[in-house]
Amino acid sequence: MSDQNGAGQTRPTALPIVINAQYVKDFSFENPNAPQTLLPGQPAPQVSVGVDVRSQQVGETLYEVVLEMRCEAKIGENTAFLVELSYAGLFTVTGLAEEHIKPVLLIEAPRLLFPFARAIVADATRDGGYPPLMINPIDFTDLYRRQAAGQQPTNATA
Template identity: 90%
Template sequence: MSDQNGADQTRPTPTALPIVINAQYVKDFSFENPNAPQTLLPGQPAPQVSVGVDVRSQQVGDTLYEVVLEMRCEAKVGENTAFLVELSYAGLMTLQGLADEHIRPVLLIEGPRLLFPFARAIIADATRDGGYPPLMINPIDFSDLYRRQTAPTSTTA
């Protein structure tokens, strides 16, 4: 239905998102290239890369939270470490209008999902600047990571 000015009144009005990123920053960062130049010589086999991810959060104000995406990437050629990257990339986020039971999932799923592309770029740049092809980390299912972290653990007697 349109009013006299031709505006469409059937469209829902956009609502504000419950999460606002106030700041993003590198909290801690390390790149090690312990066996260079040997690992960079021509003819070296491709390194085996492992990637570890963790997410944590803390409340720093009434509706203000810090979300930290921690990533550790290690590349090995045989027993030798080619490179090691450790990054803690954080965001200062405001959450409003959420029920208490939704705050933790939003922080630990949506928070890192928003931070991930920036952390990925930092790691890709660091590995490239270290003499290797840029490490392009595949997208991460933070929803699945959250479910695994919060799943009840069974104990056996």
């Protein structure tokens, strides 16, 4: 985004979204069947990943956006690990029409939070004795459309 100043030069304009803070709101890692699930010769676990996004207004132009992730790995009927993460950010949104605020909060804000949440999940699974779980990029536009249509949060199998 840019505009022209009086000399005909372009200069960047302020983006409508600013990240004020990022933080872990809630985090859990469970390894309920260790050490059995970590023994050599175990088959690769089947991993399912669920993602949800929610937001709330906490000030005139200040919003909290929470990216919730639930990752469960199973070997047969046994749970290998379970990771639940609520990773949040405080965002200031200015200069947007009212109808554009919600899409920005539920698409762009989680897109900015995702790499950090992904790293936390990868570190937790690695520290739990498993290969790091590298969650594929998420289409937050599709997730927003599903939420708007009243469907369940996105679930994927890795």
